[in-house]
Amino acid sequence: MGEMIDVAALNGEGSFKAYRADPAGKPNAAIIVIQEVFGVNPGIRQKCDRLAEQGYLAIAPDLFWRIAPGVELNPDVPEELQKGLDLFGQFNQDAGIRDIEASIHKARELLGGTGKVGAVGYCLGGRLAFMTACRTDIDAAVGYYGVGVDGLLGEKHAIANPVMMHIAGEDGFVDKATQQKMHEGLDDHPKVTLYDYPGEDHGFATEMGDRRSPEAADLADQRTAAFFAEHLG
Template sequence: MNDVTINALDGSGSFQAYVAEPSGTPRAAIIVIQEIFGVNPGIRGKCDRWAEEGYLAIAPDLFWRIEPGVQLDPDIPDELQRAFGHMNQFDQDLGVADIEATIQAARARIDGGKVGVVGFCLGGRLAFMAATRTDADASVGYYAVGVDNLLDEKHAIAKPLLLHIAGADHFVTPDIQAAMHAGLDDHPKVTLFDYPGEDHGFAAEMGDRRSEEAATLADKRTSDFFAEKLTS
């Protein structure tokens, strides 16, 4: 487990990414897209889990233009507010470009093999955007925020996309969930799973937000999805 440096596609600088490597030859690569809390221990833990399943896992520091290396704890009120501040400053288009740079770096490390992306919260939204704007081979979003205002991009989804929707998400309200279903249920490349009664952040690796049963189910579905789309 170590950090690597990746150059931004626009030549504006470079950023760090946490890398977890499997013990043998990688089955494929998975880009783990952070929440608004940076590449913190929870995101690093998710990379480590993917490495245990045989994948090369990379989590890019997408807030590098705001506060490089930031790692925040959602259970600490002051850090939660800092995270919201970073989210408000964050340029999502540049973030997607940084994800594309990370996909390219991952693909080079596995000799042109398949690369998936999985994101959480803001990262879930960015995973949807990666599905419409990058050449990722498969994408997964957990409790993605604001997808209702990205539905005009759905025609560009050419590779499989899986979205986990928290039924009691206080950031993704029932009207937004309904819009997601109305816009995506009939899309041949998109699968939606609902988790009734679950709140935003239910699959966090640690902390107060985690809901063990729902997290285990969603992670199993994600694992099966990537095994099918990236390794078969």
């Protein structure tokens, strides 16, 4: 359904690839799909395809283009999981936000200058979705099992548009204390909604593979679809 396109980076840094999926008809809004540490792999491309089926223009930028362009990893293979974690350690998150902002610009261009743009991210992408809400003019953002969000709460005052966060109750990368800090910091924020998924582990909403938990994934995705329908419509 989709194709790879070029996106011009900000500040004359060059260009990077992004996966683009188009709906059958003319889209009224676009969604930036923010990768996990495993690159724009088949699961992320399938996320885009599903959003296109819902009527959105979906774009997944290759945020690792500076360190491992075009990398695609399978988290169910231990060596590839470790490589993803290693790439996370090398990744410049501020540069990643600039690339997401460039992708927002590209999406608005492809929409003809009208229409809203949202973002949805997973794992690393869940963290970056929160940062995108704090640092860009994204119209709506959703983060799935974002890591280290407790360390970003000092930026929450900058959130101007709606944000939804899905929290895995038994997340191996986000412990109970971190989850509690997220609730303490964000429950009273007028633009932020948090949902907990008790008993679920990190990666429960992946499209494929061993981590997927179908019932929880479907519930989270239904909430996300309703959220975007409300705020990007």
